[in-house]
Amino acid sequence: MYAALWRALPGPTWVRAVLCLLLAALVVWLCFEVVFPWLADLMPFNDQTVEPAG
Numbered sequence: 001m002y003a004a005l006w007r008a009l010p011g012p013t014w015v016r017a018v019l020c021l022l023l024a025a026l027v028v029w030l031c032f033e034v035v036f037p038w039l040a041d042l043m044p045f046n047d048q049t050v051e052p053a054g
Contacts, residue, residue, distance in 0.1 A: 009016040 009019050
């Protein structure tokens with residue numbers, strides 16, 4: 001998979017490396033800004049209900 005991505009990117013090696021770093025940063029940013037907040041609402045351990053004693 002990574003070899004196919006590397007071959008699909010244009011330019012010499014240093015341009016490909018910069019593009020790979022930019023793509024990786026974009027994926028991380030999308031995960032933190034979109035995916036993780038959406039997923040947090042679906043997680044059951046975020047329910048902060050406390051039953052009264054007695």
